[in-house]
Every structure is written in C-alpha cells, then in structure tokens.
Amino acid sequence: MMGLLSFILSRRAQLSLAIWEHIQLSIVALLTAVAVGMLVGIALTRSPKLAGLVIGMASVVQTIPSLALLGFMIPLIGIGVGPAIVALFLYSLLPILRNTYTGIQGVNDSLIEAGIGMGMTASQLLFMVELPLALPVIMAGIRTAAVTIIGVAALASLIGAGGLGDLIFGGISMANNKLIFAGPFLQHF
Amino acid sequence: MIIFQEVSKTFEDGLDAVSEVNFRIAKGHLAVLIGPSGSGKTTTMKMINRLIEPTSGFIYIDGKNHTKIPAVELRRNIGYVIQEVGLFPHMTIAENISLVPRLRGENPAYSQRRVDDLLSMVDLEPALYRNRYPNQLSGGQQQRVGVIRALAADPPIILMDEPFSALDPISREQLQDELLLLQAKLRKTVVFVTHDMDEALKLADVVVLMRDGKVEQQASVDDILREPASEFVRDFIGAERPGRPADISLAQITIDNPVVIDPNRGLAEALRVMRRRRVDSLLVTNTKRELLGIVTAKDLHRHMGEKSTIEKIMSKDVIKIETDTPVPEVLRIMTSEQVGYLPVVDQNNRLQGLVTRASLVNVIAEEWGES
Ligand SMILES: Nc1ncnc2c1ncn2[C@@H]1O[C@H](COP(=O)(O)OP(=O)(O)OP(=O)(O)O)[C@@H](O)[C@H]1O
Ligand SMILES: [Mg+2]
Numbered sequence: 001m002m003g004l005l006s007f008i009l010s011r012r013a014q015l016s017l018a019i020w021e022h023i024q025l026s027i028v029a030l031l032t033a034v035a036v037g038m039l040v041g042i043a044l045t046r047s048p049k050l051a052g053l054v055i056g057m058a059s060v061v062q063t064i065p066s067l068a069l070l071g072f073m074i075p076l077i078g079i080g081v082g083p084a085i086v087a088l089f090l091y092s093l094l095p096i097l098r099n100t101y102t103g104i105q106g107v108n109d110s111l112i113e114a115g116i117g118m119g120m121t122a123s124q125l126l127f128m129v130e131l132p133l134a135l136p137v138i139m140a141g142i143r144t145a146a147v148t149i150i151g152v153a154a155l156a157s158l159i160g161a162g163g164l165g166d167l168i169f170g171g172i173s174m175a176n177n178k179l180i181f182a183g184p185f186l187q188h189f
Numbered sequence: 190m191i192i193f194q195e196v197s198k199t200f201e202d203g204l205d206a207v208s209e210v211n212f213r214i215a216k217g218h219l220a221v222l223i224g225p226s227g228s229g230k231t232t233t234m235k236m237i238n239r240l241i242e243p244t245s246g247f248i249y250i251d252g253k254n255h256t257k258i259p260a261v262e263l264r265r266n267i268g269y270v271i272q273e274v275g276l277f278p279h280m281t282i283a284e285n286i287s288l289v290p291r292l293r294g295e296n297p298a299y300s301q302r303r304v305d306d307l308l309s310m311v312d313l314e315p316a317l318y319r320n321r322y323p324n325q326l327s328g329g330q331q332q333r334v335g336v337i338r339a340l341a342a343d344p345p346i347i348l349m350d351e352p353f354s355a356l357d358p359i360s361r362e363q364l365q366d367e368l369l370l371l372q373a374k375l376r377k378t379v380v381f382v383t384h385d386m387d388e389a390l391k392l393a394d395v396v397v398l399m400r401d402g403k404v405e406q407q408a409s410v411d412d413i414l415r416e417p418a419s420e421f422v423r424d425f426i427g428a429e430r431p432g433r434p435a436d437i438s439l440a441q442i443t444i445d446n447p448v449v450i451d452p453n454r455g456l457a458e459a460l461r462v463m464r465r466r467r468v469d470s471l472l473v474t475n476t477k478r479e480l481l482g483i484v485t486a487k488d489l490h491r492h493m494g495e496k497s498t499i500e501k502i503m504s505k506d507v508i509k510i511e512t513d514t515p516v517p518e519v520l521r522i523m524t525s526e527q528v529g530y531l532p533v534v535d536q537n538n539r540l541q542g543l544v545t546r547a548s549l550v551n552v553i554a555e556e557w558g559e560s
Contacts, residue, residue, distance in 0.1 A: 111275055
C-alpha cells in the first residue's frame with residue numbers, strides 16, 4: 001500500500017494528466033447525457049406510445065459490452081476523444097432517460113389533476129410539479145450514470161482518448177502492478 | 190351563474206357518461222350534484238373547468254360560452270377541491286395556498302397576508318402552520334387547506350368533488366360546518382359533488398340528482414324531500430326521514446317567555462336573574478318589548494367591578510329571526526352563525542320568543558317518536 005502511494009507521488013505529473021483527461025471525458029459525456037436524457041425523458045411522458053420503443057432501444061445499447069461498443073464505433077466515427085465521449089454518452093443515456101420518464105410518470109395523478117385544475121400551463125406543471133416531484137428518481141438515474149461512466153471511461157484509452165485507462169493498460173502491457181492499481185485506485189477516489 | 194344547455198359527453202370508448210343535461214345554478218348558491226356511482230357527477234363537474242370537454246351542448250358561465258374562455262384563464266377563476274386533497278408535498282402550506290395568486294402573477298406580499306387570513310378562517314394558527322409541509326398535517330387539516338387554497342384567488346365559482354368523503358365522520362361534520370360558515374360569509378357559487386344524502390341536505394341550496402348521465406331532478410332540499418320526482422329519487426333520498434324540518438313550524442320550537450332584562454338595570458341584578466333562572470344570557474328589551482341587545486354572563490363578569498348599566502355593556506348586533514322564517518332557514522342560520530339560540534321578533538322588532546338548540550332537539554325528538 002505504501003509502495004503504491006509513493007509510486008503515485010513519484011509519477012505525479014503523468015497521473016494528474018491522466019486524471020484530468022478522465023474527468024473531462026466523464027463530465028462532458030455525463031452533462032450531455034443529463035441534458036439529452038432529461039429532454040427525451042420529458043418528451044416521452046408526452047407520448048407514452050413512443051416511450052416503450054425509445055427506452056427499449058436505449059436498453060439495447062446498454063446491453064452491448066462496453067468494449068464491444070467502443071470497437072464497434074471505430075469504423076463509424078473513428079478514434080480519439082470525440083468517439084469516446086459519444087460512447088460514454090450512449091452508455092449513460094439510458095438510466096437518465098428511463099428515470100426521468102418513470103419519475104414523471106410516477107407523480108401522483110391527483111397532483112397533476114390539481115395542478116391543471118388550478119390553471120397551470122403545461123410548462124408550469126412541468127417545472128412546478130412534475131420535475132420537483134420526480135427529482136429524487138432523476139437524481140438516482142444520474143448517479144447510476146455517473147458511476148457507469150467513470151468505470152467505462154477507463155476503456156476509452158483503448159481508442160486513444162487518454163485518461164486513467166492509459167495507466168491501467170500501460171501497466172498491463174509492462175506487467176507493472178503498481179501502474180495497474182494506480183488507475184482504478186485513483187478512479188474511485 | 191352556471192348554465193348547462195343540452196350538455197352531453199361521450200368518451201372515446203363510446204360511453205355516454207352525460208346525456209343532454211340541463212340545469213342552472215344561481216350566483217351565490219351551493220348546488221350539490223348527487224347520484225349513484227358512475228352517474229356522471231364528476232364528468233359533469235369537470236366539464237365546468239374544461240378538464241373534460243363536452244361532446245355537445247353549451248355551458249355558460251355568467252352568460253359567457255365557457256369554451257370561448259382560454260382553459261388556463263378559466264381555471265384560475267374557478268376554485269377546485271378534490272377528494273384526494275391534492276396538496277403539493279414539496280410546497281409549504283403557504284406556498285400551496287398562494288399558488289393560484291402566484292400563477293396569476295399577483296403581488297407576493299399581498300398573497301402572504303391573504304394566506305394568514307385564510308388560515309385563520311379555518312382555525313389554523315398561521316404562525317404554526319404556514320411553513321409546514323402537507324404531510325405534517327392531519328387529514329382534516331389538509332382538506333381545510335385544500336378548501337382555502339381554492340378560495341385564495343377569490344374566484345366566484347368553486348368546484349368540490351367529494352371533498353370530505355375520505356375523512357372520518359367527526360372531521361367531516363366539522364368541515365361541513367366550516368364550509369357553511371365560509372359560504373355564509375363569501376357567497377360563492379359552489380358546485381359540490383357527493384354520494385351522501387345527509388351531506389347534501391346539510392349543505393345544499395339546490396340539489397341536482399343524477400342517474401345514468403341524466404338529471405333526474407333539480408330542486409331545493411325542501412322540495413326534493415317533499416315532492417320527489419320519481420320512485421328513484423324517493424329511494425335515493427331514503428324513505429321517511431324523521432323530524433323533517435319542513436314539517437315543523439317555527440311556533441312549535443319557540444319558547445314563548447324567554448328571560449329578559451331592562452336596559453337600565455345594574456350588572457349585579459342581571460347576574461342575580463341569570464342565577465335564579467339558570468341561564469347564561471339575557472335578552473335586553475325595553476318596556477315596549479323591543480329587542481335592544483343581548484348580554485351574556487361573560488360580559489357581566491368582564492365588567493363586574495364597574496358601576497354600569499346593562500345598556501352600556503350589552504352587545505347590540507343580535508342575530509335574530511322573524512316570525513315567518515321557515516324552519517330549515519332557522520337551522521341554517523344556527524349552523525352557519527354557530528349560535529345556540531335565536532330570538533324571534535315581529536316586523537316591529539318586538540320580541541316574540543326564543544329558539545334554542547334544546548327546544549329544537551325536544552321537538553324533533555317528539556316528532557321522531559311519533560313516526
Ligand atoms: N376518462 C374516461 N374515459 C372513459 N370513461 C370514463 C372516463 N371518466 C369517466 N368515465 C365513465 O363515465 C361514467 C361517469 O363517470 P363519473 O366519474 O362522472 O361518475 P361519478 O358520478 O362521478 O361516479 P362516482 O360517484 O363513483 O365518482 C362512468 O361510467 C365512468 O366509468
Ligand atoms: Mg366522481
């Protein structure tokens with residue numbers, strides 16, 4: 001353990017660059033997923049017929065192993081930071097989208113009726129009633145997405161997007177255990 | 190004034206929930222929509238604030254075809270109370286109550302004052318309840334808030350869909366009494382849906398009895414009891430309600446010789462009269478038996494040290510009735526004004542007698558015993 005810590009300290013520069021790249025990838029992907037996921041989730045509550053289809057498709061994406069998804073995307077959009085973000089985004093979309101949709105659907109019907117009956121417009125209903133009441137569920141979705149993204153972001157190194165994955169895969173190829181452990185260790189930190 | 194003209198609603202599945210309904214509800218009246226489950230009461234009510242759009246026919250609100258008013262604006266001018274209460278759990282009581290005024294963009298400072306006034310109206314201490322959340326209130330308290338929330342923007346019309354039916358019997362009675370009290374003060378046009386005939390009899394100015402999407406009878410409480418339009422109505426209101434107020438005359442329930450006192454008497458003397466006659470208040474009349482006021486034991490105790498006369502301490506605004514007041518009206522006044530007794534006077538304000546809760550109960554009990 002001490003060895004790992006002093007190793008981390010000795011490679012400070014390389015490690016902080018890796019952490020920075022990792023955070024950037026994760027945050028950009030997550031924020032995009034939050035924006036898109038919530039918007040689509042809200043839109044789906046307005047047409048529940050479409051909801052099954054869209055959530056089904058997002059679930060299919062989620063079931064593709066992360067490694068396969070990354071590989072799959074190389075012929076489509078190439079390698080590097082951009083494609084990595086797209087992959088991470090796709091991965092984190094489902095929990096956010098699904099939870100936004102189910103969170104809003106789960107708001108007590110009588111409250112919706114009270115809101116409309118009192119003369120709320122559709123957007124007032126959304127911002128004053130539906131979103132605040134669905135918030136705990138939506139937040140849970142975002143948390144799930146964040147955890148997934150940070151894990152999968154390590155694999156982004158494989159398509160040249162940098163991040164802590166560089167350390168892990170570098171360590172594997174050099175049989176350097178300290179390097180392998182430094183990656184995940186910092187990831188969960 | 191709300192007018193339904195040949196209003197029908199057929200749902201997408203082809204069900205005729207409401208068929209060619211006609212009725213009118215006068216301004217300031219409390220109309221009760223009553224009927225068996227599925228008879229179309231809720232559907233009828235929701236067409237008023239356009240939560241449901243009629244398939245055909247017209248609804249006029251104060252002479253205006255209500256589909257011509259934008260739905261959102263229409264709803265902000267119609268109070269709405271539902272059985273499930275529907276308070277927003279993430280808003281404080283004050284935020285819930287001031288919601289419609291805020292939606293209408295009213296001055297928040299004004300709304301805060303109004304919130305406190307409204308809370309006081311239903312006996313909820315503003316300082317205590319204003320900042321609580323709905324789940325920190327009992328069911329009865331929540332529905333009180335539900336009712337005053339509907340009043341907050343001072344809409345001329347209030348819709349209430351079985352607002353008290355989920356409450357225990359005691360809270361229900363209390364809320365009914367409070368509603369009567371509010372209604373006596375505010376005189377809103379109220380449409381009140383219920384299953385419960387007793388509730389209807391207690392609250393209604395006019396009853397609209399529905400069956401299978403049609404209006405079976407629209408009449409005053411009294412008329413519907415006296416002249417049910419059909420066998421169905423008779424069955425629905427229940428056979429033979431004993432002690433029907435309409436059958437009892439005012440004279441029957443009036444005590445002829447209530448305890449009175451002259452305005453010029455002293456306080457100690459008044460107290461002695463009260464003790465001897467075992468009453469807690471005296472009607473103040475002059476030599477012509479004109480009713481001038483009323484004095485209670487409490488008033489006397491408050492002024493006991495003073496060398497004063499009855500005239501100076503009596504309260505002059507006495508709630509009283511005239512000899513030709515119908516008995517149902519007497520009951521209504523007693524409930525809505527929350528008084529235990531009502532002096533009866535003739536046209537010249539001369540005291541003719543006194544109706545008390547006790548004299549009422551005695552007579553009703555006798556009537557009941559006979560039937
Ligand atoms: N949205 C809807 N779609 C289809 N049918 C409906 C809808 N709402 C109500 N109905 C039907 O219309 C009829 C009248 O319903 P409504 O809710 O007006 O009855 P109600 O008199 O209020 O009954 P209750 O006393 O049980 O509340 C019922 O048969 C009901 O099933
Ligand atoms: Mg109903």
